[in-house]
Amino acid sequence: MSASITTNHNDSGYNFAYLDEQTKRMIRRSLLKALSIPGYQVPFGGREMPLAYGWGTGGIQVTAAVIGPDDRLKVIDQGADDTTNAVSIRRFFETVADVAVTESTEDATIVQTRHRIPETPLKEDQILVYQVPQPEPLKKIDPRETETRKMHAYGEYGAMQVTLYEDIARFGRIAKAYDYPAIVNGRHLMSPSPIPKFDNPKMENNPAIQLFGAGREKRIYAIPPYTSVRSLDFDDHPFEVQSWKGCCALCGSTESYLDEVITDDKGSRMFVCSDTDFCNTRQAEKTATAVADDQASGEEA
């Protein structure tokens, strides 16, 4: 037996990246078709993973099919690298694929995400893998897949516009704040997974490859780089993202997505960046410049 064949096997007894080669081939074929039809949900034979549905089984399968020994993986959950879901998925791939992991968006080659797109702009050749609980944007309009599939086939998305209009009639604005539906490449209506609508504009013309995996629903879809992603709206009610009055309490950013954090029982609260890597990097930069300023002023005196 040649040495190169035995390198595939580590002590855990699992194939590299957990999935067997046959499954990876099947997922890989689906991924290529998904990139060829932006926004169309390709059915795939989703496998049972050692993790409950709803915890990112779809994203994990996509990552497992794509990842190689030279990759650096970043996993985020609600923008944070240190939450339960992110930590356990990162450990999973450290165990079964022995890949390098990172918390830096810039250094990562693959970013698996739940509910956020990193604030740091992505680059070409980076891959963003979304965990998707419900891939079908029309599910709440018609729960039957036979019907929604026809709506996608013929581009019949009027019903979706009507649900948005009902919001306007009732609240005076479109109330949907996350999982905001978007038309990809001018053709397919897509659920962007439960990212805040704040992140929708980042999907458009992104240089990175965006892959979406839904494990329970067994669907894969994708947005190729430099593709139009138009969030649904009306001429007199254009799409707009959330904004905040203040800035991040830790790093002072006014451009990032802020989470509200309750700090005591008396109702005190603060707003901080949901993207921990972005926030930590900015804080480190601030401290570094503050130290440099101190030294400079010290020298003058």
Added chain:
Amino acid sequence: MTIQSSTSLRAVTSYDASLKPGFIDPVFDAQAVFRASLLATAYPGRVVSLDRSFTAPRPFSPATAALCLTLMDFETPTWLDHQTSCAEAAQWLGFHCGLAVAEGPMAARFAIVTDPLTMPRLFEFHPGNVEYPDRSTTLIIQVPSLTEGPPTAWTGPGIKTSATVGIGDLPFWFWSDWDLNGELYPRGIDVLFTNGNALMGLPRTITVEA
């Protein structure tokens, strides 16, 4: 997998001494080739080189053979053009991929073309159906050059502004057939061009001006 590998090695020697081997390292080689094909599909019009080489059976180039090993198996009925089905490649595909051979281009999930000038017209391949456009044929076309043919301008998803590509030795009707393929969208075939150790993607979303 270790056991499987050792039996397959024995089978090679006893079955046919001339049968060329597949990937040296099935797991990591397949992953690297898939990543290249993912990049090629995501960024159409770019020449993506494979960083590993191996001896391919005639008439395959290394890139064609590597794509077959990476994407095809018993689940993917594949149509082979005349030049491929008569050569050692057919036996090689049967052994290494367990490949199911499709009866005609219309029944194929994949089609391998090594002699583009004699290939069937593009509408003879399966375009998928309107509810399942992903069930269309993916063509792997081996061409003599990816850059030195007549220049064409490509635009569409994955291309920032536009790309100038010169695929060599395609039949004269190819780009007019490609326009018709684009009109079927979201149905339509997808193409991966291969040459030597490099590949280039042409998904159905791309508009080409010849």
